[in-house]
Amino acid sequence: MAPRPSFNDGSDPGDLVVVVDDGTEVSHRSLRTPISAYQKHIRYAVFECEELLDSSSIDAKGWSHIAQTIFRNYKLFDAFIILHGTDSLAYTCSALSFMLQNLGKPVILTGSQAPMLELQNDAIDNLLGSLIIAGHFMIPEVCLFFNHELLRGNRSTKASASDFAAFTSPNVPPLAIVSSTRTHVSWDRIYRQSHLEPFSIQTSHATGTVACLRIFPGIEPRMVEAVLQLEGLKGLVLETFGAGNAPGGRDGALTKVLANAVTRGIVIVNITQCMTGTVSPLYEPAMLLERAGVIPGHDMTSEAALAKLSYLLAMPGLSPEGIVQKMSVSLRGELTEQANMVFEHPNVILPDRLTKLTSLGFAISQGDAAETQRLLDDKHGWLLNEADYSGNTPLHIAATGPNPEILRILLTKGASVHLRNKTGRTPMFLSADAGLDEHVSLLKQSGAHLHANEMGIARLHAQVRSPDVWSMAGVTSP
Structure with a gap:
């Protein structure tokens, strides 16, 4: 980054202290960007993990490491940018949004479809855009920045394996859009902490006890039963048709399989396979699932539902009833509790x-x-x-x-x-x-x-x- 004028104005701003994995403070060289349209420089340091992973190999241990690194350095920096491969980027965004509790500073994850050293790449724009937003706007959320858009992390999903517009936020518009001259932040959409509690982290994550199953036409109840009988299983994310519908099977066999699992203490969350929309008991199949004890996941993405359920299952002292209650409400802006049409105030700064x-x-x-x-x-x-x-x-x-x-x-x-x-x-x-x-x-x-x-x-x-x-x-x- 140092040879690139966009990332380095040529000054020598000195070192910044970074707390590394063993808890010691280490001086890292810092760089400073040229002055921005907002008349500010952004000073930053780069911390590289000792072990680098392909993003498809990340798991709860990797998420915990990222959360702990942010926690150790929380008071030393105004914002944090995490560089991450795109394959599991939406999963990491969702997981961190729950693990970072009472977050008061921006945490922005970004990556690229093409590396920075290639002539045609999106890495420079994605990294520079993340720096500009992190350095100028106090958006206290875990976000994903890609292709000039800042998305809420737990609302994002990967939509393309090759396009520069790789990520989308199906049910929530972008929190900010970077244009050629300015960054336009939709402040009315920003999720803010409303509890009088300091920043903390929960590093335990029960991903090993949660499964995700996609319903398809003709699925046999015994297939679902086989998954629900897995040793140690505590939760299931069920991806259903349309507004939350699933085949009942002959004599309601599939519904009975799900109801029996719920009575055994397995938490089942119903989300839609559709890219947009919400789970709602509009039709009889969805009503039957809800009566069987399956929790409506509203408009959560698969990534958010999996991360949230894993987070709640690992939360100390939380009863099954408490998990059910928290899965149905928004904890970090991950779902829309009100599915009916509502009227919003126009997204403009008032003249007065x-x-x-x-x-x-x-x-x-x-x-x-x-x-x-x-x-x-x-x-x-x-x-x-x-x-x-x-x-x-x-x-x-x-x-x-x-x-x-x-x-x-x-x-x-x-x-x-x-x-x-x-x-x-x-x-x-x-x-x-x-x-x-x-x-x-x-x-x-x-x-x-x-x-x-x-x-x-x-x-x-x-x-x-x-x-x-x-x-x-x-x-x-x-």
Whole structure:
């Protein structure tokens, strides 16, 4: 990447610290991109795994390694890009979306159909596009970037073995599209954390106990029974016809096979074989499956259903009833709970943006929780990560505001704790600098931390005032 002007402006930005597999900190050479259309450089380092795999060979162990690497380096970087082969890319995206819990920073996976060293390739565009999005936009999701489109990772599937447009997101439009001049982000589609919990990972994944079976015309119930009798099987993803239909077989034999498996504790999820659409009990066969205890998978992809079921089966202390309940609801934006037609607010920035933002800032500074709540209704949720002339978001203002309840409102609505204003300050720094321990506690509970570039000045401030608050914010001795 260093010889390519698009990836390296020729400066020497110095080394960046990367925490490697054994937990030690190692200096890695960093590069810096030329200045972007958004008047920013992107500084980055490349970490290469010791063991490189063909993507068709990746398994739960490989997913766990990726998750652990992100976890170890979470506080050192603003975003993460994972370079991955295309064969199992959608599976890894889906698995990581569940393993990375309460994610507050962008994680973008990308790859290419043709390698970078070939004259005609898509590798440069895919990697550069991923860097631009990761370096400029706080999209706290596991995403897949390919062919100028940013897709939600657990909604994506591979659609072509040879085209540059290799991936598609059948039931959700792209989260962002990169054009020749700008990146257009659909902020209303972004999935945000709404729990006051810090970032964590679940590395266990029960892929070895879940099977995936595609129904076809004439399938014999004994074939399905053979799969369901496999030793150690705990879950089955059933790919059915249309809106979730499957042949009942003579005297409903297939339905009985599935019902018996459910009574034995095997969790069965019904998803459609169709590229688009959702499982819905519109017809009698689908109704019979649901009555037999088969869970409707709504509009999940096969990859997402497999990853989600494996994730839930490995979750400590989760009962079979709890698994059934969680499979039916959206955990990371992987399914549409409301299948009926709904009306959405137009995807445009309202003409009175500045008026709304100013009104919100005034309400926050006055400690008016009711007015803040009113302004942040569904039509104005885009205000959460908007910034004023100094780069302060509503969360920055609330971080030093008089009412911690407003801070809680913003956090539960998905405001990003990792955005920095034009002076490079996070909400956590501002709260600690103001000596507001309750604000700091709320932010920390939501996964906020001081940015690496703030730590030096934070240590100096801690020597002067509020050392306990600074310690709560994460200031450690040099």
